[in-house]
Structures are given as C-alpha cells and as structure tokens.
Amino acid sequence: MSFDEKILEIPATLPMLPVRDIVVFPYMILPLFVGREGSIRSVEEALSKNRLIFLASQKEITEDNPSPDSIYTVGTIAMIMRMRKLSDGRVKILIQGVAKGRIKSYVKSTPSFEVAVEKIEEPQAAGSAVEFEAMIRTAKDQIEKIIAFGRVLPPDILLVLEDVTEPGRLSDLIASNLGIKVSEAQRVLETADPKERLKIVNEILAAELEVLQMQNKIRSQAKDEMSKTQREYFLREQMRAIKSELGENDSRSEEIEELREKIIKSSMPPAVETEALKQLGRLERMHPDASEASMVRTYLDWMTDLPWSKKTEDNLDLIRAKTILDEDHYDLQKSKDRILEFLAVRKLKTTMKGPILCFVGPPGVGKTSLGKSIARAMGREYFRIALGGVKDEAEIRGHRRTYVGAMPGKIVQALRQVKTNNPVLVLDEIDKLGSDFRGDPSAAMLEVLDPEQNSTFRDNYLNVDFDLSHALFIATANVLENIPPALRDRMEVIQIPGYTESDKLLIANKHLVERQIDLNGISKENVKFTDDGIEYLISHYTREAGLRNLEREIGSLCRKIAKMVVMGEKTFIELNSQTIPDLLGPPRFIRDEKLEESHVGVVTGLAWTQAGGEVLYVEALKYKGNGRLSLTGQLGEVMKESAQAAMAYARAHTEELGIAEDFFEKFDIHVHLPAGAIPKDGPSAGITMSTALVSLMTDTPVRHDIAMTGEVTLQGRVLPVGGIREKCLAALAQGIKEVIIPLANQKDLLDIPKEFKDKMNFIMVENLDEVFAVAFDKNSKGAKRGPSKSGKRVSKAPPAAASAA
Numbered sequence: 001m002s003f004d005e006k007i008l009e010i011p012a013t014l015p016m017l018p019v020r021d022i023v024v025f026p027y028m029i030l031p032l033f034v035g036r037e038g039s040i041r042s043v044e045e046a047l048s049k050n051r052l053i054f055l056a057s058q059k060e061i062t063e064d065n066p067s068p069d070s071i072y073t074v075g076t077i078a079m080i081m082r083m084r085k086l087s088d089g090r091v092k093i094l095i096q097g098v099a100k101g102r103i104k105s106y107v108k109s110t111p112s113f114e115v116a117v118e119k120i121e122e123p124q125a126a127g128s129a130v131e132f133e134a135m136i137r138t139a140k141d142q143i144e145k146i147i148a149f150g151r152v153l154p155p156d157i158l159l160v161l162e163d164v165t166e167p168g169r170l171s172d173l174i175a176s177n178l179g180i181k182v183s184e185a186q187r188v189l190e191t192a193d194p195k196e197r198l199k200i201v202n203e204i205l206a207a208e209l210e211v212l213q214m215q216n217k218i219r220s221q222a223k224d225e226m227s228k229t230q231r232e233y234f235l236r237e238q239m240r241a242i243k244s245e246l247g248e249n250d251s252r253s254e255e256i257e258e259l260r261e262k263i264i265k266s267s268m269p270p271a272v273e274t275e276a277l278k279q280l281g282r283l284e285r286m287h288p289d290a291s292e293a294s295m296v297r298t299y300l301d302w303m304t305d306l307p308w309s310k311k312t313e314d315n316l317d318l319i320r321a322k323t324i325l326d327e328d329h330y331d332l333q334k335s336k337d338r339i340l341e342f343l344a345v346r347k348l349k350t351t352m353k354g355p356i357l358c359f360v361g362p363p364g365v366g367k368t369s370l371g372k373s374i375a376r377a378m379g380r381e382y383f384r385i386a387l388g389g390v391k392d393e394a395e396i397r398g399h400r401r402t403y404v405g406a407m408p409g410k411i412v413q414a415l416r417q418v419k420t421n422n423p424v425l426v427l428d429e430i431d432k433l434g435s436d437f438r439g440d441p442s443a444a445m446l447e448v449l450d451p452e453q454n455s456t457f458r459d460n461y462l463n464v465d466f467d468l469s470h471a472l473f474i475a476t477a478n479v480l481e482n483i484p485p486a487l488r489d490r491m492e493v494i495q496i497p498g499y500t501e502s503d504k505l506l507i508a509n510k511h512l513v514e515r516q517i518d519l520n521g522i523s524k525e526n527v528k529f530t531d532d533g534i535e536y537l538i539s540h541y542t543r544e545a546g547l548r549n550l551e552r553e554i555g556s557l558c559r560k561i562a563k564m565v566v567m568g569e570k571t572f573i574e575l576n577s578q579t580i581p582d583l584l585g586p587p588r589f590i591r592d593e594k595l596e597e598s599h600v601g602v603v604t605g606l607a608w609t610q611a612g613g614e615v616l617y618v619e620a621l622k623y624k625g626n627g628r629l630s631l632t633g634q635l636g637e638v639m640k641e642s643a644q645a646a647m648a649y650a651r652a653h654t655e656e657l658g659i660a661e662d663f664f665e666k667f668d669i670h671v672h673l674p675a676g677a678i679p680k681d682g683p684s685a686g687i688t689m690s691t692a693l694v695s696l697m698t699d700t701p702v703r704h705d706i707a708m709t710g711e712v713t714l715q716g717r718v719l720p721v722g723g724i725r726e727k728c729l730a731a732l733a734q735g736i737k738e739v740i741i742p743l744a745n746q747k748d749l750l751d752i753p754k755e756f757k758d759k760m761n762f763i764m765v766e767n768l769d770e771v772f773a774v775a776f777d778k779n780s781k782g783a784k785r786g787p788s789k790s791g792k793r794v795s796k797a798p799p800a801a802a803s804a805a
Contacts, residue, residue, distance in 0.1 A: 010077060010099070014054040015042040016113035018066050023185035024055045024076045025172040026097040035090040036064070041112035043083065043091055051080045054101060054117050057182055068106050074190045077101045077117065100189065125167050125194040132167050135198050139174060142205040149212040153177055168194030171201045180204055233287060256284050259297075262304040269308065272464045276303045295401060302408060303462065307415060311422040311470060315379035316347040328373035329366050330507045335359060335494050339374050342472075353451045354422070354472040358430070358488075360480045361496030364546020367476040368428055370496075374474065375424035383414040388429035393439025396448065398461035408461040411448055411468070422470035430487075431477035442484050449473060449490045498545025498612045500729050500753070501538050508534050512551045520558035527561050528574045529554075536577035539733075540587035545612050557583055595704035598777040601696035605688035606709040606731055606739070607680065608723030613730030615707065617674055618685065620692040625668025633673030636681025643671055645714055646690035649768065650697055653716075657772075659697040669696065684721035686712030687740070690768055691775050701777045706763075707731040708740035708775065716768040720744035725751040732756055740765055740774060 017039050019032065034040050046053040056075030058066045082094040100120040107114040125132065140161055147153055157177055164170045175188040184204060191197040263276045279296055286293040315321065318340055325336045335357075342355055359367040368384065375382035390396070390410075399406035407413075414425055427449075433442045447453050454468040475491055477483055499507065513529050537557075542549040557575060560583050564570045573579065581587065595604065601620035606613060629647050631640055647669070654661060671689060673680055687710040695702045709727050711719040720742045729752070731739050741748075743764040749757065765771050 009050075010052065010101075010117070010119055011050065013107050013114055013116050014052055014077065014101075015045040016054045016056060016071075016075075016103075016115045017042045018058050018071050018113065019055055020058050020061045021182060023057050023175075023182055023189055024078060024095070024097050025176040025189060026076055026099055027169070027172065028076075028097040028176045029081075029094070031092060031094050033086075033090055033092055038065075038110070038112040040091050042114075043080065043093060045112065045114075046080055047083060052098070053078055053080055053095070054103070054115055055095070055097075056103065057186055061182070068109060071103075072186055072190075073103045074120070074186070075101060075103070076189070077119065120192065122168055123192055123194070127195050132195070132198075135195075135202060136165070136167060136170055139170060139198065139202055139205060142202070142209055143174065145209055146205065146212060149209075149216060151208075151212060166194070167198040171197040174201050174205070178204070178208070180208075229289075232289075252288055256280065259283075259300050259304065263300070266304050266306075267309040268303070269465070272303070272308065275464050276300060279303075295406075299401060299461075302412075302416065303464075305416050306412065306462075306466070307419050307421045308466075310420050312380050312420050314343070314346055314422075315377070316343055318343055318347075321377035324377040325373055328376075329370055330510065331499070331503060332366065332370060332496060335370055335496065338492070338494060339377065343378065353455075353469045356449050356451065356473045356475075356491050358475040358477060358480075358483075358491035358493045359496050360477045360493055362498050362545035363478060364544060364548035365496050365498060366546070367496055368426055371424060371426035371474045371476070374472070378424065378472075380472065381418035381420050381423040382426070383418050383423055384426045384428055385410050385414055386428050387441070388432040389434060390441050391434035391436045391438065393441050393444045394460065396441045396444035398459040400460050401463070406461055408459050409444075411457070412459045412462065412466065415466075415471075421467065422472070424472045424474060427473060427475040429477065430475040431479050431482035442487050445487055446490065449475070449487065451490075497725060497751070499547065500612070500756075501535065501733060502753075502756075504538050504547060504550055505531060505534055507547060508538075508550060508554065512547065512554050516551065516555045516558045520555065520562050522558060522562050522565060526565050526572055527558065528572075530574060530576045533574075533576040533580055536580055537584075540589055541580075541584060543589050553584065598701035598704045600699055600701050601692050603688050603692040603695065603702045603775070604704070604707040604731075604736065605685050606707050606727035607682070607684065608726050613723065613726035613728070615730055615734045615736070616680070616685070616688075618688045618692045619672045619674070620689075620696040621670045621672075622667040622696055623670070624666065626666075627664035628668045630668065630670040631672075632670070633675070634679045635673065636679060638683050639681050639685055642683055642686040642712065643689045643693075645712055646686065646693050648714055649690060649712070649716055650693050652714075657694055657698060659694075663697055669693065682721075683711040683719075684709045684723070684727075686710060687718055687765075687768065687771050691771060694768075694772060695776065702775050703738075703777045705736060706738045706740065706775055707734075707736045708771065710740070710742040710745075710765070710771075712768060718742045718765050718767055718771065724748035728752055728760060728762075729756060732760055737761060738763065740771055742766070 017032075017034065022030075024030070034043055042053060054075055055078050056071050056073070059070045059072065060066070063070055076097045077099045078095040078097050080093050080095055084092045086092055100122075101117045102120055104116040104118050107116055140158075143153070143161065144158065147158070154177055161170065161173065164173060171188060171194065175185050188197055188200055188204075191200060259280055260277070263273060263280065266273075266276075268276060279300060283293060283296045283300065286296070321343055322336070322340060325339065329336075338355070338357065346352060359370065361367055371384070372382050394409065396409045396411065398409035398412060408416075411425070415421060415423070427445075430445070433445070435441065447457055448468065451469060456465040457468045458465055480488065480493065508529070509531070513534075517523065517527065537553055538550060541553050544550070557580070561570075561573055564573070575583075595602065595617075601622075603618045605616045605618050607616040608614070629643065631643050635643070650657065650659065651664065653659075654663070671692065673685075687708050690712050691702055691708065694700070707727075709721055709724075711721055713719060724741060724745050725748060728739055728741075728749075731737075737759060738761045740763045743766045746762075746764055749762060763774050765774070
C-alpha cells in the first residue's frame, strides 16, 4: 500500500498527542521527545494500530496536564516513522506530517487522549498566476535577507524553497522552519486559503526582517560608541601627561585631594576611614566618565557628610527641662518624669546609652509633639521619621550599592540631615509598619532599637558600622498589639491616655484658642471663648481622646468670625453654649440622658473607646418561649460569651437568686445594647449583663444612679478590666457618682485626678453576690430581697477609704 493511499484511509478516531512550544505542519519531518505518561500511552496506541497519530499544540506551554479547553482544535495528522525508548523513561519518535485535521470531539481524555478527527482538504488557490509568483518571490527574497542578517536557519532551506511552487506548501515550509511563536504558527496552520496563508507568512517575515535590521543598527552604533570612547580615553591620558609635564594640576586631582581631606577631617573610626580611603583609591584609578565612578563619588559624599563624632551637648538643667515640658504639654506626667530621670542619670554618669521609649496612645494626644518638646528641653536636634506604610526593609537598612539609584536607609538619612550623632529621633507610627516580598522592616528595626546592638548598626549602603547608641529613639504607636512582640520587647512602653473634658478645657484655654486666633488673623478684641462655650464644643461637636478635632472646630469658629469682621457684620462675638450652634449648626453628638428611675432589666454599664469612656445601657426583655437567649446590638464574640456566661450562672443559681423554677421553660430572653450601628466587644460588660439578666428573672429593678464594669466568670467571680479612669470619668460626666468596679482594679483609681475622685463613690466587688446586693433597688415597688453580702466602698468621706483608693 502506497503512502498516498494511507492518507486517504484516515480512521474516524485517532490517539492524540498534545505538543508544547511547537506547531507541526503537513510534510514536516521532525523528532519529538515524549515524557508524559498519557502521551506515551497515545504513542503506543498509534503504533499498535496504523501508526497514525493526531498532533495538536497546547495553548499554555507550562501546563503539564492539559484539558480539552487548553488544546487547539486544528492540528496535524502525522505518521510515526520510528520510535526509540530512552533510559530516563521518555520516548523519542520521528514523525512526518500527513495532513491537516480538526478535532470534532473527544472520545476519551484519560488515561490518554483519543479524538474524533476530520481531515481538512487543501483548497485550490484562487487568483492570477502573476500575483502568486510575486508573493512567492517576495517570501523567498525576505528569507534570503533574514539569513544575510545572521539569522540561523536550516542550511538547505533555500535549495528546498527553490523547488516549491505551490503557495500553500511554501507557507507551511517557511512557517515550520522560521521558529516563530506558537500562536502565530497556529494562525498559519488554521488558515485554509493558500493565498491568505502566504500573505500572513509574508507579514511575519517582514516584521522579523525589521527587528533584525534594528538589531544590526544598534550593534553598529554600540561599536562606534566604543571606538569613540577609547579614542577619548587615549586623548585624555595624553592631555594628563602633558599637564603633568607642565606642572599643572587638573580639576580631577583637586577633587580627589578635597575628598581625601574631608575623610581625614570627618574623625571616622579607624576601620571606617580605611574603607573610605580604599574607595577613594578606586575612584582615583577609574576613568572619570565610568558609570561606577559616579557611584563611588556619591558613596564618599555620604561617608564624609555623616556625623561620625559630632554631637550636641545635653542641657542637663532639670528645672529648665521641666519648665519647657510643662509649657508645651499639659499632664503626661509619666512621660515627662522618664525624660527627667534620663537627664538626672546623664548628669551623674557621662557615658550612657540613650533610652528607647515607645509612647502608646490614641491619635491626637501629643505623642509626636512631645518628642519635639523633649528635644528642645535637652538641647538636641530633632528629626521625625514617618514609618506608616513602610513595607521595604531597605527603607530602614538601605539598598546595596550594586542597585541603580541605591541610597542609605531612613536612619542614616536622618543623621546626615541633623548633622549630629545624638539627636532625638521620633519613629512615628511604628505600629503601622507593613511587610511584603521585599522584606519585613519591623525585623530591620530590631537592630536599630536594641541598645546592645545599635552601637554597630550596619547600613547596607554604607557597609560599615555606625554607632546609634548616642541617639534618643522615641517611637509612637496607637495600638500596642500591632507591634511584633520581639520589637515591643526592645522598647520601654509608656501609655499616654486620652484627655478628660477638664483636661481639654485647660489645654484649649492655654494653647489651642490663642494659636487659632493668631492663625486666622483675628485678635482677642474680636472674639472671646468662654469656659461654658468650650465645654459645649467639647461635649457636642467632638468625640475623641485627643485634641485634633477640637482644634479643628475652634479654627472653624475663628474663620467664621474672621469672615464676619471682614464683611462688617460684627466686630466682636462671645462664644458660649448659645452662640456656638448658630455658627457650627446643630450638635453632632448628643449624650444619652441619665435614667431618672429604676427599671427591671435595664442596667447602666461603662465602656472604653479610643475616644475615652462611654456610658452604655444594657436592656433585657423576656417573652414567652423556652429559655433561648437572643443578643443584638452588633456584639463581638467576647461580649456574646460574657452574656452566655451570665446566663449559665443564673441557670446554675436559680434557687439562691430567687428565680422561678419554671422560668426557663416559659420565657425567652432578649438582651440588647442600644446604638446598634456601633460594633461593641470586650469582657467588661460581664457583670452588667449578669445584673440585667438576674434583674429580669427576679423582677427586681436596678438602681438608676449606679454604673458598673467588670468581667465575670462562671463561678461568679468578678475579674479586673482596663480603662477604669476613662470609664469613671464618663460616668461622672453623665451625673452618676456611684460606680461598681472589680476589687483588683483598686490600684487604677490612682490615675483618676483628685478633684474628680472626691466627687465619686467607688464600690469594690469580688463576686456577683456583692454586685447584686448593691445594684438592686430594694426600695422600688416590687423589689425582691437580694443577697446579704455587700461590696467594699471607697468614698470621698472617710480618710481610710481615700488612702485605700
């Protein structure tokens, strides 16, 4: 049977071999290495039948297990001429393309592909013989030019092309030998019309020829440039020799000597000076126009500009330092005391490492500006390094000099700018450091902020040690938990709480009002801020722990008054609680009214927020059901668990608490915390929820003039919570003077200012029995008898209680 007859007897289905990075054309003979298990199985099936196999290219070269969707539908029916098994398990086959084919359907895809194939007949070329001859000659001419430009093609390709006169056959032959992309080769294969196919091939050849011409042009330009550079170098060397004979010094020699003098005057450590002089020697031997010469020159500029031994003398007058700190900031006593302690030790011991402090507190409480005041009080230079959003480790430790545009990290840049090695460096927003594929900057900060390591801090750009131990590092953060534990361990954390309303009033009168009056071009003859007005502004137009929004609102009032003065509407205005709403509009924040009478299932709780303390009401309601507990008000997981613990405690102590035995069989309970749009979480509402539930179950009203906070356990113990200062001040602002707190929080009462503490009664409790004894209103109608135990009171009256607080 002849080969032509085999082509005519193509079976309906054929095993398929997906091929990568190549498109096989009819009449093409080439070897293929087959390594995939399914592909080897397809080859074996073809050999066991009629040696015919269907070859189709993959759309994605990297895909090891292609699916039918990732394989082109048009391919080539081929004959396996030879097959040899290799030692590594692969199979080498020699194939010859027979005809084009199209996949009609997949008969099977596992363990090997078998497809239903239809043969694509080559149509008769439509067009004039002259047009075909022109297109064929154009293709052959372009192939010759491509070979002339140095493109490597099979050596006998031109001889083979001379004998081909059919346009379709010529297109396939060129496309199969040109080494074009799979997508372009597939486009040629899928084009049935011979004329259109030859047109596509001519376009591909033209594009390839254009690329080769551009490559040749670039190559010749680079050669010319190199010749020019070598010529200039020889001329420059001759010029230098002539100047040397005449006794003239060129500017380059002057530059080298100037750099050498700077290095010697910089008082670098011996090892650093050795490295700098070594780099200077390299620069001296380099051609001035070399790219590396510019890099070395920049490096030496950085080395000579750094303050290796320059430092400012500390002002060790503690009285002056305390005065400056008090002038700039109200309160913040812990932070001020720590700086004064450092100055006192510095006065007694001249050689000591700078402390590494971390001020943690809400936004706007003065953490960053406190760093500036510390620098002024000590007489040191100040520099702020913004770390928020920094994700690249090189921002801290610098880039290596091998990179284009390399430069030192932020620490070295700061030292160059302040020109001393003992500045106050504020690392702002250290809790907002990020990390990505370029490294973790918080890990780089470990070396900067470790007193035992930072004396030999090595920036990647400098590649020499720099002593950072003389600098005073002050980090600022809003959330301590966001700082990695290892980094947190290296810093001395000082908590800066939010300001109370009385603090804000004092700061506004002392700093903010005067500053905004001056900034907005008016004077005290145009406006008067009353204490009543500022208090109204604080409580009704701001809700924050810091002062930024308050200063913004004061600035807004000053601008409105400036407008009135300029337009001649008014020359003076007094700002009080009546006039402020006329200028700023209705109040933005309105506090919940204090409960006027005792209610069953309604308890006043206390919460802590970034803006300070808040009074939070817990409401409980019962209705017919079977003992289910519903919780609403956007409660977090911890708060939900507190409610479940309170419910479990009530179920376990029904008899002692006086709860009806069938209560949980008759009623469902719904607990709600108002302001449902605001998320709430934390354990401190535990005793509040327990009191609300027991009040509801026993129909006992809860006192309206008492607030509470504390975590509860299943055993009924009351555990300590945070934010006691802020919570108690929020209760007092609401008019509630009696507060239940855990006994373990008694130490936190020291943080409450005396003038507020004297107005309040604090009831210390250790378990829920003590809470119920105090919280339930036994005088209200329907009140039931509570447990006999009572909590420990700390009030303003007895001296013993005051000392206990």
